Amino acid sequence: MKTISSVVEHYIKKKPFLQTALAQGIINLTSLSRQVRPEIEAQLGKEVRNGAIVMALKRLSDDLEFRATHRIVKVLKNIGEITVRSSLTDFTFLISDTILRNQGRLLEVVNKNKDVFYTSSRGVNELNIVVSNSLDDVVEDVFSAERQTQKAENLSSITVKLPAENVSVPGIYYFIFQRLAWEGIVLYEVISTTNEFTILVDEDQVDNAFTVIKDLKSL
Template structure:
């Protein structure tokens, strides 16, 4: 079933956080952008589309996004930011042989003393983000495993919320959108009931800190 013009336009806009932001901010040239996406809209729609129809869809979607963006999330969620530096990140193929070794890792690392450790078990991969001083331990445990990727000199920025932020729609989306707008690449995203952590490159850490400090109106 062919898409409507409106749904085609929404899908195209949603692919680019930058266009998304410009539409919300009201600084997008509807006519010029409509002309640039006309071939893609016609391909999805299945027949000829007038430029004016795309402009109208953009205006309506812009109003929708502005309305959504003005919801009172800012006043209902409070948070602080914790920064951890010198993080080492490792990704490898998930195997029982490695998972069985994780107990040794937990036994060596003390998060109560400020150490950082996050382990994510996916269906096919395992991701570890850990304080750099334990890198030798992690690489030793992974010596016989299939390592996919590793990075060093990373920073973890954790948003610690007052209350259950997972029940507040739009928080994760807004944080990721703001980081993408500033061209900050996120290496890992970790969430718990009241914490949201982004692992990023050190060179992006101060810019990311400023973005996350103000993304919900907190100064």
């Protein structure tokens, strides 16, 4: 049997931004109840008083399991080194039978140039390679026989070292990416390992993105 509380909770949890704002206590519950009332009534098939919806919203905002938990904040306070690199280019190639061989050729060049930036990620159909723009010509030459689908220049990367417990706490990446989205920062690429992730953004957004991530340590 559907109840007002269960329907309200289901509605809010479908809207992550609204869920977080409610948990942080920055929403007027009475105004929100008026806004969601028509959908709640449609779900229940009957009229519902605003006061009943307000009470359901209040219970949700007080629920520690519903809030951004202290475990997430604890992990973010222990964020380690934050490294910024600029003047990067992101290449995208379709996967082929020769792509790994050519990637090996590129790595030979990278290993001889310790100061350059290099990272890559492979999906089912595509391979992404991100390098310092000083290697653009090398990449174009080594992968000349491959099918390049995209090339983005003038990018910057921010690499963040996370504490080891990040793998056991749900919501870490959501929490970080949500705040970047709130600031209107477009993530061109996200590359991660177990305890580290790198985001690529346009160079004109890197300062703002760095500030957002750095401020997570002071939550």
